[in-house]
Amino acid sequence: MEPKTIAVLIPAHNEQELLPRALAAVQTAARHPALADVHVLTVVAADACVDDTAKVAGAAGASVLHLGSQNPGKARAAAAQDALATLGASAEATWIASTDADSAVPPHWLAFQLDQARAGWEAVIGTVTVTRWPSVPQLADRHHELYFASRPAGGEPWRHPHVHGANLGVAAEAYQKVGGFPALPVGEDHALVSSLERNGHRVLRTPDCPVETSSRLHPRAVGGFGDHLAQLAAQERVLH
Numbered sequence: 001m002e003p004k005t006i007a008v009l010i011p012a013h014n015e016q017e018l019l020p021r022a023l024a025a026v027q028t029a030a031r032h033p034a035l036a037d038v039h040v041l042t043v044v045a046a047d048a049c050v051d052d053t054a055k056v057a058g059a060a061g062a063s064v065l066h067l068g069s070q071n072p073g074k075a076r077a078a079a080a081q082d083a084l085a086t087l088g089a090s091a092e093a094t095w096i097a098s099t100d101a102d103s104a105v106p107p108h109w110l111a112f113q114l115d116q117a118r119a120g121w122e123a124v125i126g127t128v129t130v131t132r133w134p135s136v137p138q139l140a141d142r143h144h145e146l147y148f149a150s151r152p153a154g155g156e157p158w159r160h161p162h163v164h165g166a167n168l169g170v171a172a173e174a175y176q177k178v179g180g181f182p183a184l185p186v187g188e189d190h191a192l193v194s195s196l197e198r199n200g201h202r203v204l205r206t207p208d209c210p211v212e213t214s215s216r217l218h219p220r221a222v223g224g225f226g227d228h229l230a231q232l233a234a235q236e237r238v239l240h
Contacts (some may be wrong), residue, residue: 001171002117002118003038003093003094004094005087005093005094006038006040006097007083007087007095007096008030008097009076009097010079011165013075014051021104022101023057024104025104026042032107034111042063043082044062044079045078046066047071047072047074065082071185072184072188073185076098077188091171091172095113095114095172096171096172097113097169098165098167100164103213108209109209112208116169116206117169120202122173122203123170123171125162126208127160128167128210128213129210129212130229133215139233142235158206160207163189163190164213168192179195
């Protein structure tokens with residue numbers, strides 16, 4: 001596959017504070033030299049927002065989609081549909097990259113996904129990292145212990161078991177064939193990846209290009225990574 005267009009999807013619910021950092025990171029990634037001939041469109045799905053999320057997104061040059069469902073699955077799917085319609089490119093030449101409003105992608109994020117697409121992968125499932133931890137004793141250590149438990153010793157390739165909407169890429173053609181993101185309040189990213197794997201698409205699970213994400217213990221999305229950290233934090237507080 002040789003992508004000519006990339007659609008970056010960012011669902012956001014009351015994210016006026018963290019969204020600017022997320023968009024700045026995506027803009028930096030879009031300016032990577034490897035993307036010189038690739039058109040990148042960023043769509044922010046402002047979902048049931050009562051703050052200035054939409055205004056912040058528009059001021060940063062993103063396309064803004066206004067929704068009222070407060071449902072990450074619906075938001076991500078709507079952003080994908082809107083982006084593909086706006087781009088008007090063939091699905092065979094379009095790549096979809098998903099991240100979150102509380103996350104910051106690395107400068108080579110889109111270039112990395114582009115390389116994998118050119119190598120024949122139809123989806124790239126990445127990992128996340130946290131650099132700013134709350135002051136909960138042992139939380140970072142406990143998270144790392146669990147998150148990296150399946151990583152092989154001795155430097156062997158790690159086909160990790162994680163799925164994060166904050167670090168996911170998929171060929172538009174494969175995305176459409178499996179029906180895209182389902183309208184789930186939680187787990188739409190897992191459901192999409194399961195469908196891709198179940199239908200025989202080439203899915204690369206790699207830790208080689210992690211995305212930095214928030215460690216907030218009161219996340220916007222219920223049942224996601226933030227809730228996982230909140231549960232660990234509660235356990236550590238009981239132990240200490």
